[in-house]
Amino acid sequence: MRSTPPASPSAGPTYGNPPAARGISPGAFSAVSAPPSCRRFVVVAIRADVRYTGGHVTTADRFPMREYHVLNLGAGVQSSVLFLMANDGRFPCDLAVFADTGEEPAAVYRHLDWLRSLGTPPILIRSAGRLGDDLIRGCGPTRRFVSIPAFTLGEAGRVGRIPRQCTRTYKIDVVERAIRRDLLGLAPGRRCPPGVRVVQYFGISTDEAGRAARARKRFAEKQWTVPAYPLLDLGWTRRDCLTWLADRVPHPVPRSACVFCPFHDNAAWRDLRTVDPDGWARAVAIDEALRADGSACRRGFRQPLYLHRSCQPLAEIAFDALAPEPLDPMAGECHGMCGV
Ligand code: SF4
Numbered sequence: 533m534r535s536t537p538p539a540s541p542s543a544g545p546t547y548g549n550p551p552a553a554r555g556i557s558p559g560a561f562s563a564v565s566a567p568p569s570c571r572r573f574v575v576v577a578i579r580a581d582v583r584y585t586g587g588h589v590t591t592a593d594r595f596p597m598r599e600y601h602v603l604n605l606g607a608g609v610q611s612s613v614l615f616l617m618a619n620d621g622r623f624p625c626d627l628a629v630f631a632d633t634g635e636e637p638a639a640v641y642r643h644l645d646w647l648r649s650l651g652t653p654p655i656l657i658r659s660a661g662r663l664g665d666d667l668i669r670g671c672g673p674t675r676r677f678v679s680i681p682a683f684t685l686g687e688a689g690r691v692g693r694i695p696r697q698c699t700r701t702y703k704i705d706v707v708e709r710a711i712r713r714d715l716l717g718l719a720p721g722r723r724c725p726p727g728v729r730v731v732q733y734f735g736i737s738t739d740e741a742g743r744a745a746r747a748r749k750r751f752a753e754k755q756w757t758v759p760a761y762p763l764l765d766l767g768w769t770r771r772d773c774l775t776w777l778a779d780r781v782p783h784p785v786p787r788s789a790c791v792f793c794p795f796h797d798n799a800a801w802r803d804l805r806t807v808d809p810d811g812w813a814r815a816v817a818i819d820e821a822l823r824a825d826g827s828a829c830r831r832g833f834r835q836p837l838y839l840h841r842s843c844q845p846l847a848e849i850a851f852d853a854l855a856p857e858p859l860d861p862m863a864g865e866c867h868g869m870c871g872v
Contacts, residue, residue, distance in 0.1 A: 600715060603628040603733045604707055605655060607636070607644045608788030610735030610763055613773045616780055618653050623762065625653040625733070627715055631706035633698070634662035637804065637811045639786035646783070658710045660702045663790060664814065668821045670828035671701070677831050681794045682822055684835040685843040693794075694837065704750075707732075711757070724756035737763045737770045792818040794839050801840070802851040815839065819846040 603618060605611050605628040618625035630644060648655050661671060663678070671678045681696035711730055712718045732751075736744045744761050751759045763773065777785050789795065791804060791811035805812045821827050822837040829837065839846050 598728050600627070600711075600728075600730045601625050601733065602707075602711055602715065602730055603653065604735070605630045605647075606735065606788040607640050607647065607786075608735070609770060609773050609777065609785050610737050611788070612643070612647065612735075612781070612785050613768075613776055614733055614735045614762060615647055615653070616650075616777070617762070619650050623733070624731075627711075628653050628655045629707045629710045630655055630657045631703045631710075632657050632659040633702045633790050634659060635664050635790035635792065635814070636788060637786060637791055637808050639784075639808065640788050643781075643783070643786055646781070656710055656714055658706050658714075660706050663698055663702050664792060664818045664821075667818065667829040668824075668827050675828060677828055679829060680790075680792070682829075682837040682839060683794060683841050683843050684833065684837055686835055691841060691843055692835075694833070698790075728756055730757040731760050732757055733760050733762060735763060735773075736761050737768050737773060739769045791815045792839055794841070796839075798851055798854045801846070801849070805851065816847045 601624040603611065603614055603625050605615055607630060614623060614625075615628055617623040618628070628647075644655070644657075663680070666672075666678045667680065670676055678698060678701065679694055679696055680698045682694055684692045684694060686692055711732075712722075712724070713720075715730070716724065716728065718724065734744070734747060736747075741764060744759075744764055747759050751757065768776075774785070787800065789800075791808070792815040796804070801815075804815060819839040822829055822839065824830075836843075838844065840849055842849065
């Protein structure tokens with residue numbers, strides 16, 4: 533059932549609290565009415581056999597459970613809704629993690645500063661390095677190859693796309709490392725102790741539900757962490773999110789994605805060129821570096837690589853003359869997880 537975005541904060545839905553809203557009996561969560569500082573030590577005080585698994589209750593646990601709530605913050609539209617809901621107290625959140633590729637548009641960093649100025653939940657910014665630099669020079673001391681979902685032009689003129697590993701290295705692994713090291717205090721390589729569960733919240737709306745399915749698959753093997761999708765539970769689209777944000781944020785909430793992300797649609801490229809000259813210059817530089825001799829990202833590819841699906845150099849494309857593309861909610865937005 534779809535929940536209409538509320539007109540005012542006081543009329544808004546709650547997510548995660550109270551338990552009755554999720555069909556969980558009040559007795560199951562002893563900490564639901566406890567102060568926020570106690571909320572992470574959920575469950576067990578009353579019902580030792582109950583655990584929360586992202587909206588479902590099972591009866592398998594025999595251990596006291598410490599539960600943490602972490603928001604994957606991309607600082608785009610959907611994850612900003614979740615951040616503000618958490619800030620309103622409608623959403624349990626111990627920590628928001630922003631995995632910084634170092635390549636977001638200036639507007640995203642300004643918006644991130646504004647979110648931080650609200651105080652809660654705390655935002656942890658962590659990074660695996662500057663993605664564009666690593667594309668050109670290679671990643672880390674061994675100059676490891678890094679890829680983004682760039683386009684290739686085959687010999688018969690067929691356009692292809694190379695597999696991306698940027699999402700895993702610069703987003704997913706960064707958030708997971710922050711949770712393990714900064715939140716749980718685990719040394720590298722240490723297993724998560726039994727009885728600890730981390731609920732990771734993702735800002736995925738109903739118009740991109742396929743991304744949630746892919747993320748669920750990724751989480752299926754993990755014992756210590758589960759994903760949750762409040763916007764899907766609320767039945768909200770990206771447009772609903774924009775409506776909800778309109779009177780809560782004193783500036784337009786930007787799209788979150790690297791300035792040179794090949795997922796951009798033509799409108800996103802045009803906007804970048806118009807409103808963010810530095811970001812546009814960076815995208816053009818990376819586009820040229822993809823084809824330059826000696827760039828690490830060329831390793832293993834005989835065909836030239838391009839950022840734009842037309843397989844033309846970005847600087848030469850007349851975006852104003854291009855027809856609008858059909859709506860693609862993935863286009864131009866990383867959501868802190870780039871669609872996986
Ligand atoms: S925004 Fe695009 S280029 Fe950046 S990490 Fe995500 S998929 Fe890769």
